[in-house]
Structure formats: structure tokens, C-alpha cells
Amino acid sequence: MINHTQKLQNLMQRVDISSFKGLSRDAGVSERQILRLRQGKLEKMRVDVLRKLSQVLQISLSELLETFSPVPCRDSINSVSTHDPLPSQKEIAELKVEYQRSLLQLEQQREILKQEFQQSSLQLLESLLLQWPTAAQKATENPQLAAIKIVPLVQKPLERLLQEWGIQAIAPVGADVQYNPQMHQLMSGTAQPGETVIVRYTGYLQGDKLLYRAKVSPL
Structure with a gap:
């Protein structure tokens, strides 16, 4: 044996x-x-x-x-x-x-698992999927339609999705922040760490993991 x-x-x-x-x-x-x-x-x-x-x-x-x-x-x-x-x-x-x-x-x-992930994501984006095509069509037919009326259709489902996945914005667009090369990407000009810059495009973190650096510009 x-x-x-x-x-x-x-x-x-x-x-x-x-x-x-x-x-x-x-x-x-x-x-x-x-x-x-x-x-x-x-x-x-x-x-x-x-x-x-x-x-x-x-x-x-x-x-x-x-x-x-x-x-x-x-x-x-x-x-x-x-x-x-x-x-x-x-x-x-x-x-x-x-x-x-x-x-x-x-x-x-x-x-x-892939199908379950897709279904859970679709549930979070349900209102966007159902209402966005109609809102986009109305905006095309009426260029005078205020954009502020359409923004919530995109913003709320996106915020729910990011919250569900534990993703947080580094800083809101338009915010003045201290330049950190690890978190921020300069779009133009130069800046030294600690100098004040303005956020043009927000970046994202998932827990301690950096997903996208925020795009910034010098003041």
C-alpha cells in the first residue's frame, strides 16, 4: 500500500x-x-x-x-x-x-455572483434608468428647461450607489483645499504641498483605497 x-x-x-x-x-x-x-x-x-x-x-x-x-x-x-x-x-x-x-x-x-451584483446595482439605479430617458427627451425638446430640475435624477441614485459601495468623495467641486499630491492631480500650473488649490473634478476613496485623485487648479 x-x-x-x-x-x-x-x-x-x-x-x-x-x-x-x-x-x-x-x-x-x-x-x-x-x-x-x-x-x-x-x-x-x-x-x-x-x-x-x-x-x-x-x-x-x-x-x-x-x-x-x-x-x-x-x-x-x-x-x-x-x-x-x-x-x-x-x-x-x-x-x-x-x-x-x-x-x-x-x-x-x-x-x-456577477448577475446578483448587476441586479443589486440596477435596483439602486432604478429611478435613474426609468426617468432619465424621458428627462433627456424633454430637455432636447425644450432647451430652456432648467438643468436644476434634471440634476436630482442623476445625483440621488448616484449618491445611493456610492454609499452602498462605501465610496466617498475626496472633496466637493469648487472647494478650496490644501494641495496634496497623493490625493490631488494638477490640471494646470504648479503648486507646492499645502498651498491652497480649487477642486475642479472630485476624486473618490473607497475606505483607505484611493480610486481617483481629485483634479485641482491653483487659485
């Missing part, structure tokens, strides 16, 4: 895991699955289980498969008993099928 226990213990030692029970807990898989890994029974393990183990052991999935594969590598083939069981073509094919199935499931999950 194939025994990869020592190989597994060597990998565990590299990431400071002292027991198979600890590996089971950290990876979120059963000790039965770990026993299968030690025995080289990869064909009986799901790809998501193998992926969890590879992440905890800090090696790639392909390296995990190569290390614990029941097929002996070329360098050690002469040292393996000819009585050791080799995987059948059927078992290898089944493992490949399971791997492809897992890839398909991941792709389907990404598509579902």
Missing part, C-alpha cells in the same frame, strides 16, 4: 502544523480525506478538498497532485515495488472528469 505520510508531515512542518487533526481543522476537511491523501487515493477525493489542502500547505494544486499521486515519478520508479498498485485508466479519467466538473461549477458560481 502506498504511504505518503512522511511527505505530508514534511509539508505540514513547513507551515507549523503539528498534527493531522490540526491540518483537518485548518483546511476544513475531514481526517478521512487526509488519510486518503496519505494513501495516494486522489481519485477518491474531490477537487475542492484538494484545493483547500493545497492552500493550507501553501503549495499549488498541481504540486499537491504530483507529490501525492499514486503514479511513481521517473526518478523513484526503480525503488517502488512492482507489487504496488497503479491507478487504472478509468480512475485517472474519473479524476480528470471531477476536476473539469469543479472548474465548470466555479464558472457557474462566478456568473451567478
Whole structure:
């Protein structure tokens, strides 16, 4: 019977895991699955289980498969008993099928998350989507229509969306601020850090992450 226990213990030692029970807990898989890994029974393990183990052991999935594969590598083939069981073509094919199935499931999950994201965003922008085309048409028919009447149609949904995503403006348009090269981008002229500049286009932060620098001009 194939025994990869020592190989597994060597990998565990590299990431400071002292027991198979600890590996089971950290990876979120059963000790039965770990026993299968030690025995080289990869064909009986799901790809998501193998992926969890590879992440905890800090090696790639392909390296995990190569290390614990029941097929002996070329360098050690002469040292393996000819009585050791080799995987059948059927078992290898089944493992490949399971791997492809897992890839398909991941792709389907990404598509579902994408659709959910789009739907939640559309709900926040619902009033803009429904009212903006009519407002734009009326503005085209009547150039004298005051822009102030149209601004709320865009502003309110946008503010809701930014609030939902945790995005904040660096400074409002027209504000006088102290020039900070990390937060501000000069549109023209020169300015030294700390000098007063005026905001022409607002920038945005998402938490501590800078999305867009505010565009500014010297006074």
C-alpha cells in the first residue's frame, strides 16, 4: 500500500502544523480525506478538498497532485515495488472528469455572483434608468428647461450607489483645499504641498483605497 505520510508531515512542518487533526481543522476537511491523501487515493477525493489542502500547505494544486499521486515519478520508479498498485485508466479519467466538473461549477458560481451584483446595482439605479430617458427627451425638446430640475435624477441614485459601495468623495467641486499630491492631480500650473488649490473634478476613496485623485487648479 502506498504511504505518503512522511511527505505530508514534511509539508505540514513547513507551515507549523503539528498534527493531522490540526491540518483537518485548518483546511476544513475531514481526517478521512487526509488519510486518503496519505494513501495516494486522489481519485477518491474531490477537487475542492484538494484545493483547500493545497492552500493550507501553501503549495499549488498541481504540486499537491504530483507529490501525492499514486503514479511513481521517473526518478523513484526503480525503488517502488512492482507489487504496488497503479491507478487504472478509468480512475485517472474519473479524476480528470471531477476536476473539469469543479472548474465548470466555479464558472457557474462566478456568473451567478456577477448577475446578483448587476441586479443589486440596477435596483439602486432604478429611478435613474426609468426617468432619465424621458428627462433627456424633454430637455432636447425644450432647451430652456432648467438643468436644476434634471440634476436630482442623476445625483440621488448616484449618491445611493456610492454609499452602498462605501465610496466617498475626496472633496466637493469648487472647494478650496490644501494641495496634496497623493490625493490631488494638477490640471494646470504648479503648486507646492499645502498651498491652497480649487477642486475642479472630485476624486473618490473607497475606505483607505484611493480610486481617483481629485483634479485641482491653483487659485
